[in-house]
Amino acid sequence: MRKTNLITLSGVAPVGLSIEVNGQRFDLIGHEPYLTKDGATTTLMLWQAECATCGEGFTTTAAPNRWPERRRCDLHTRPGKAVVA
Ligand SMILES: [Zn+2]
Secondary structure (H helix, E strand, C coil), rough: CCCCCCCCCCCCCCCCEEEECCCEEEEEEEEEEEEEECCCCCEEEEEECCCCCCEEEEEEEEEECCCCCCCCCHHCCCCCCCCCC
């Protein structure tokens, strides 16, 4: 069963917020301005977390009302692919 998140994000969350998504911790470390396809400006959340595979820190962006979806560093983003040592 999918675990429900404890809080609901609405709007721009404050920097310093820490959340847990399916057991993985994400820290909000900044906001990033973003230009959408139709020319509107929005703000993306810049999250920092540790790779689910190796524990290396990585950053990922997500829309204000979305949870960060990335769970792994650059090296382990595609678990299906062989990792060259
Ligand atoms: Zn990794």
